[in-house]
Amino acid sequence: MGANSTNATCVVDNLQCLSYSPLFVLGFLVNAAAARAFASKRLSWTETHIYMLNLVVADTALVLFLPFRIYDALYCLPTTTLCTLLIFIHFINMYASIMTTMAISVHRYLTVRFPLQARSWRRKKETAVVVCLLIWVFLVTVCAAFRTENYPEQLWTCYVRRKDHPLRLEFLLILLLVGFLVPLMIIVFCATQIIYILSKEEDRLEEKKKTVGVVMANMIVFIVCYTPIHVGFLINFLYHAPEHWQTRHIPAHMYFQVSEWVASTNCFFDSISYYFLLKQFYS
Structure with a gap:
């Protein structure tokens, strides 16, 4: 199943074009601003800046390849090895963002839980x-x-896998467990511990409230953005589609497309983290 099947199954999807176009514009502007801000911090970097720069790189790379998705929604790219590359680029950067967010959460927790020791730790950068x-x-x-x-033979269209060929179980488990559930549990644990620790302290109350707000917002954004798409992975694995189905007529496919867009919006919401980085939280 290659380019010929694409001609039979791919149709113009104005909704995807309308949804990804503003995401590309907003994501590009936000990440460009973040990159400019990092350039001005080159003489006073901390380990927090390194983690956040990694987040900027992941989000920027995801954003820069969104035009291919917009073009595919309008004109239907043929299912070639380019599609394989685009899919992996998209998901590599999505999971790089997830794992970097996890690393930032651990760093924040250790800094709050062991403030005196954190200042004396060596080789943090x-x-x-x-x-x-x-x-x-x-x-x-x-x-x-x-x-x-x-691979192209596993695709119905450039960005859509054949639902009659589900992901291998071991690959799915890596995506769900290592790529989402473990980071989710670590992020929730770190966030709740940070909130608990700071709520017990009585000095610098206003600053502590802002910190709690940042931690809470980051945790909520993570859960909202990444939970639906991983539920979608599980649905696609469990749902056995017929061999000759039409993608637009399958509710499971529609859910996955929406959840994939929701996950992509994280590249914009990460701007919250960029903003508070420049305010020098956790430095």
């Missing part, structure tokens, strides 16, 4: 760099190991 590199190496390795999952 080097550790942050290593963590970020390990995230990228892990994600690229997973994609290389499961590269056949999104």
